[in-house]
Amino acid sequence: MIGAEQFAAALLDQDYQFFSGVPCSRLTGVISVLSSHEGRYVPAANEGAALAMAAGARMAGTRAAVLIQNSGLGNMVNPLTSLVLPYEIPVLVVVSLRGWPVGTDEPQHNLMGNATKSMAGLCGMSSMLLEPSLDSLEEALARAQKADVDGKPFCLLVPKGTVAAANPAPSPPNGVLSRVDAVRTVSERARDAAIYSTTGYTSRELFAAADRPGNFYMQGSMGHALALGLGSALRRPDRRVVVLDGDGAVLMHMGTMSTVGHLAPRNLLHVVLDNGTYGSTGSQPTTSPTVDWPALARANGYRDAWLCTDGAELRTVLDKALTQPGPCLVAVRIRASETDVPPRASAELPLPGIRARFEHELAVAHGDS
Incomplete structure (x- = not known):
């Protein structure tokens, strides 16, 4: 196995000076090491933006990854x-x-896992599957150097167990309320609503705390929970729809907030649990500390918005937000560091089963069956 420090050092030795990306738990060690070099690693809202920033850095004369x-x-x-x-x-x-x-990972990863290498090729990128050795890394970076001379990107594919972990950076202080308490409070207050929960730990907490057919646990498609909820809210104006989101997920596809504000579904409540990190990939920081959530929501056309910092405030605000016309946003500052993480919903329920029971519950509530 290649050490995270060794992997990062090899990149720096090849004069890569600018790094960006969206975290993955399997690269968390490398990102942690690179982040320890001030200004080297820039967190991106989404992968397309990361690539564009890297391209801009390269055009400014800096090798980028x-x-x-x-x-x-x-x-x-x-x-x-x-x-x-x-x-x-x-x-x-x-x-x-x-x-x-x-078959070696969560079901939402299977399609892309099978298609990654061929997809890179179809897009015109040369690629190499990294083996867990420094010799393999040296060969890969030599191939990347040749692609660089030819003016081409190069794709380095890193399987599980190839690069070791490293000590993660300490989580930034963010809030006093735990994620599980925030999730339980939302679930209790919105028990009659259809709830869409975002990917990562949020869906795990909701499944463990208050599983019911009216919950849809989104285990992939990061950043699209709001769009998913918006589609249902527009087609079911008689039903309250709650989107339980995360700060990193919202920032990834923030433009959907403008669509929500423009279409203004009165039955939509957007709840953002903001811990300032990508919690499920190693607690790398997001850029949410500089986001004014209520101002952002109102600027995008939401009818009302609040920021909560404790449980009592959250309960009061939810009671108001769930009884007045939307779209409304409730942002909650929560703790970044959590120790006990429940299993994914897919450990007990197949993904099509989650969808089927959710659809059935909506149909029953609508009187369609």
């Missing part, structure tokens, strides 16, 4: 095929292989 999970490769297709490749901007793309080999 992007570190992502293969599920985010889809977010990179547009800037890859319409910016980096046609303009011949060489960037190193380090991709962790989730869902590969197929």
Whole structure:
């Protein structure tokens, strides 16, 4: 296995000076090491933005690399095929292989795990599967160097167990309320609503605390819980829809907030649990400390918005938000550090089963069956 410090040192020795990405738990050690070098690692809202920033750094004369999970490769297709490749901007793309080999990971990773290598090729990127040795890393970086000379990006595929972990950076102070208490409070107050919960620990906490057919646990598609809830809210104006979101997920596809405000569904409540980190990938920091959530929501057309910092305030605000016309946003500052994390919903329920019972519950509530 390659040490995280060794992996990072090899990149720096090859004069890579700018790094960006969206964290993956399998690259958390490398990101932690690079982040310890001030100004080297820039957290991106999404993978496409990470690639564009890296391309901009390369055009400014700095060798640049992007570190992502293969599920985010889809977010990179547009800037890859319409910016980096046609303009011949060489960037190193380090991709962790989730869902590969197929059947060794959570079900939401299987399709991309099987398609990653061929997808990179279809997009015009040369790639190499990294083995857990420094010799393999040396060969990969030599290939990346050749691609760089040719003005081409290069994709380094990193399977599980190839790169070791490292001590994560300490979580920044953010709030006093725990995620589980915040999730339970929302679930108790919104027990008659259809609840969409975002990927990561939020869905795990909701499943453990208050599993019911009216909960939809989104285990992939980071950043799209709000769009998912919006679609249902528009088609079911008779039903309260609550989207239980995270700060990193909202920032990834923040433009959906503008769509919500423009269409203004009166039955939609958007709850953002803000811990200032990507909790399920190693607690790397997000950029949420500089976000004014109520101001952002109102600027996008939400009818009302609040920021809560403790349980009592959250309960009071939810009682108000769930009884007045939306769309409304409730942001909650929660603790960044959590020790006990429940299992995923898919440990007990198949993903199609989660969808089927949710759809059935909505249909019954609508009188369709």
